[in-house]
Amino acid sequence: MLRFAPSPTGDMHIGNLRVAVFNYIVAKQLNEGLIIRIEDTDKERNIEGKDKEILEILNLFSIEYESLFYQSANLKYHQKMALQLMTEKKAFACFCSDEKLEELKEESIKKGIPFRYDNFCENLSDETVLNTNAPFTVRLKKPEQNIKFTDILKGDFDYAPFDIDSFIILRQDKTPTYNYACSVDDMLMDISMVIRGEDHISNTPKQIHIRNSLGYTKEIKYVHLPIILNAQTGKKMSKRDDASSVKWLIEQGFLPSAIANYLVLMGNKTPTEIxxxxxxxxxxxxxxxxxxxxxxxxxxxxxxxxKHIEMLDEMRLSKILGFADADIGKLAKLYLEETSTIKEIKSKIDDIFSQKNSLEGFEDEFKIIKESLKNATYFETYDELKNYVVEKTALKGKNLFKPLRFILTGTENGPNLADIYPFIKNYLGEIVR
Known part of the structure; x- marks a missing residue:
């Protein structure tokens, strides 16, 4: 079983989507199920509606999954297993205040050493714990031996007990911390492989330690994907980069199939580019x-x-653009030499059907040509239409073609009118209204 575990704390970014895509592909290859787990235990950072947005995006990208879970629904298991760890003396109540911990951190900074918990509460007697009314967190005791694991991409890792430390697994309100909830849920869901970003590498030994402490022996394979950089700046993609948001990319008219294609292609050797x-x-x-x-x-x-727009069926493309006519799909593809997104193509189509009232520098010619077109009958070919307009207006050269193009397309340049006309001839009355 594999899982994609996003948090509903903001827009899904391309790094998240790449993780989802890779989990989907590998789950299909291994013939295993894919679970979507919404990690919503950090209530202060959760944004209402973002979980639904995540699921809508997964649906847009045709990422099928076997089941959907919300991490908060497993709270009773998180607490029950923490109690088990405390009973077995593998975890302990920590009464250290935030202020005290902050002092310890500042001391570490002054000494130039990494902050580690000083284990002040680890050896408190049961009697002392029972007689202390102050709020407490629950900490897992640091491991007695090194935690080792092999990442499929990055190779072997070896973490000493000092690196892992005695870390918090339950907050004062008795909700689970990220690493604890994640590791318990991976156990409960029988996860066999975890594919996620490399920013989680330091979390992995802690999660392995949690499972070891709970007596879970099944090995989970790990793949930590490299971060994604902005090609222009060479820096990590951040929320400030519009293109980091999947929602923004979709709104700009990038097809889900093309985005998925690129996310698989990036940093990968593929037999074909498209x-x-x-x-x-x-x-x-x-x-x-x-x-x-x-x-x-x-x-x-x-x-x-x-390339993906080129591959679209013309009727499907026309429906994406708000029509139901294969001719509009064919018309849209004519604009691919100067556009690359659905939004840009739609702008060209909207120009064609827009109300045109005049053309600067050709006001008289515009008026005469438009009037002749309003009275025109149906013409099968562009040449027939052109000959009719010439006959009715006696115009020629740029005095004919500039205003005629503008009336028919809403722009002063673009594909040949002879190429465009076959796909707009049935809409001529609407176009020259």
Whole structure:
């Protein structure tokens, strides 16, 4: 069983989506189920509606999953297992105040050493604990031996007990911390492989230690994916980068199929540059993903998006644009030489159907041509239409073609009118209204 575990604390960014895509592909390859686990235990940071937004995005990208869980629903298990750890003397109540811990941190900073808990509360007697009315957290005792694991991409890791420390597993309000909830849920859900970002590497030994302390012996395989860099700045993609938001990319008119294509392509050796997720399932190998940071280049995504728009069925493309006519889909593809997103294409189509009242520098010609078109009958070809307008207006050269193009397309340049006309001839009355 694999899992994708997003937090409803903000927009889904491309790093999250890449993790979701890779989990989906590998789950399909291993013929295992994929669980979506909404990690919502940090109530102060949760944003209402973001969980639904995450699920909508997964649906847009056709990422199928076996079941959906909310982490907060497992609170009773988190607390029960913490009590078990305390009973077995593997965890202890910590009464140290936030102020006291902050003092210890400041002392560590002054000494130039990493902050570690001083274990003041670890050896308190049961009687002392029972007679203390102050609020407390629950800390897991640091391991007695090194915690080792092998990452499929990055190789072997070895963490000493000092690195792991005696860390908090239950807060004062008795809700679980991230690492504790995550490791318990992975146990309960029988997770066999965890694919996530490399910013979680330092969490992995803590989660292994939690499971070891609970007597869980099943090995979980790990893949920690490199971070994604902005190709222009060379820095890690952040919330300030519009392109880091999947929602923003969709709003800009990038197709889910193209975005998924690019996320698999980034930092990876693939047999072809343009492909679908279904095709990727046939040849994708998680161990072949680059160990180095991947660079997100919006121009490369634009190129891939154009290719995916080209592959769309014309009727489907027209429906995406708000029509139900294959001719509009064919018309849309004419604009792919100068556009690369659905939003940009829609702007071109909207220009065609917009109200045009005049053209600066050609006001008289515009008026005469538009009047002739309003009285025109149906013409099968562009040449027939052009000859009719010439006959009715006696215009020629730029005095004919500039205003005629503007009336028919709403712009002064673009694809040849002869190429455009076959797809707009049935809408002529609406276009020249």
């Amino acid at each position: 492909f679908t997720l279904e095709e990727a399932i046939e040849w994708f190998k998680i161990e072949n993903v680059s160990k180095s940071s991947a660079k997100f280049d919006i121009d490369k995504l634009r190129f891939i998006n154009r």
